[in-house]
Amino acid sequence: MEKTKLKALVSLLDDEDQEVITHVEEAIILVGDSVIPLLEQEWERNFNPIVQKRIEELIHLLQFQSMKQKLRDWKENESDDLLKGLWLVSLYQYPDLEFEKLKATIEQIYYEAWLELNYTLHPFDQIKLLNEVFFGKMKFSANTKNFHSPSNSMLNIVLESRKGNPISLCAIYMMVAQKLKLPIYGVNLPNLFILTYKTDQTQFYINVFNKGIIFSKADIDNYLSHLNIGTSDIFYEPCENIEIIKRVFRNLIFAYEKVGDLEKIEEIKLLLDSICEPKENPII
Numbered sequence: 416m417e418k419t420k421l422k423a424l425v426s427l428l429d430d431e432d433q434e435v436i437t438h439v440e441e442a443i444i445l446v447g448d449s450v451i452p453l454l455e456q457e458w459e460r461n462f463n464p465i466v467q468k469r470i471e472e473l474i475h476l477l478q479f480q481s482m483k484q485k486l487r488d489w490k491e492n493e494s495d496d497l498l499k500g501l502w503l504v505s506l507y508q509y510p511d512l513e514f515e516k517l518k519a520t521i522e523q524i525y526y527e528a529w530l531e532l533n534y535t536l537h538p539f540d541q542i543k544l545l546n547e548v549f550f551g552k553m554k555f556s557a558n559t560k561n562f563h564s565p566s567n568s569m570l571n572i573v574l575e576s577r578k579g580n581p582i583s584l585c586a587i588y589m590m591v592a593q594k595l596k597l598p599i600y601g602v603n604l605p606n607l608f609i610l611t612y613k614t615d616q617t618q619f620y621i622n623v624f625n626k627g628i629i630f631s632k633a634d635i636d637n638y639l640s641h642l643n644i645g646t647s648d649i650f651y652e653p654c655e656n657i658e659i660i661k662r663v664f665r666n667l668i669f670a671y672e673k674v675g676d677l678e679k680i681e682e683i684k685l686l687l688d689s690i691c692e693p694k695e696n697p698i699i
Contacts (some may be wrong), residue, residue: 416526416646418453421443421450421454421457421459422452422457422511424439424510425439425445425457425461425466425470427439427455428440428465428466428469428470429463429466430466436469438503440469440473442444442475443473444476444477444480445472445483445652446479446558447477447480448481449479450477451474451477451478454470454474454477455474456471457470458471458474459566462481464688465568473619477505478506478510479682482506482507482510482686483654483685483686483689485502485503486500486584486660486686486689486690488572489503490690491574494593494655494657495655495656496656497586497589497590497602497656497659497660498514498517498518498521498570498590499514500656500659500660501505501517501564501586501658501660501663502514502517502570502612504569504570504663504664504667505517505569505571505659506568507667507682507683507686508565508569509569512571513630516571517561517570517571517574519593520552520638521574521587521590521594524548524553524591525591525594525595527548527552527553528548528591528595529595529658530580531544531545531547531548531573532544532595536610538617538619539619539629540595541558542612542621542627542629543598545588545591545592545595545626545627546576546626549588549591549623549627549681550626550627553577554577554642555577555578555584556577556578556626557578557580557581557584557624557625557626558576558578558579558580559579559670562580563669563670563673564670565667565670565679567580567583567666567670568582568583568663568664568670570583570586570587573587574587581607581608581609581623581624581637582625582659582662582666583663583664584624585601585608585609585623585624586601586612586659586663588610588621588623588627589601589610592610593690595657597612598613598614598652598675599611599612599613599621600613600628600654601653601656601658601659602620602650602652603649603650603652603653603654603658603662604638604650605639605650606623606640606642607624607638607660608624608662609621609622609623610623610636611651611652611653613652613653616634619631620632620634620635632651635650635679636638640699657690661687661691663688664686664687665681665687667678667683668683668684668687671683674676
């Protein structure tokens, strides 16, 4: 959209006729997120708080629509890239977040781990070395004080604070481990997300939220028994990246329910729904 045309449309956002405002907003929305920089410039130039608020709402709507489309594209074409999926989640709260910044931080953690890892060691000992880097040198830890905070689902905040919930810590740990060519994957347990080290000969589990403690299938059996939940393959076997992103969104819904932010709850449900199958209940 040309600047002159956009300015003309923005000038009508303070019109008293709601029908005019609706027509203007629809015309801007049709252009798509490419118009956001121009809207931001107009916001800075405009000193009418009503117009500024309407511009802010337009920008948010455009960003939200763009994010839904990017999530669909990621699901269809790039779901093997977990980092990109987590970046898209973070865009909801931080729309200007750069993917390359997150990638560089993961690369740095990987490099620190690569310096220490010895591939001739037993898998248990490899995990112990990785734990020393992740929890010792890099200072990652469980965010037990603010367990339900939405920030625990925002990868950029977790990487900055070095504190997160089970799934965010597991995701970072797993991405680093896989860059190190270690066969480590996510596992969806009820109320807890864990990792598994799995090859044809060896399988064990890692609780990253509890400083990378190693445990066995029997421990999962006991855990499920205490919860009165029957066994299922999904509680023992690797899950796909798409399931990780869905769980992150579900955590966000729960986090916003805790603070009563109804608007964000509904928006996150829509984002979750955009990557669920048609017959799938996105909230379960």
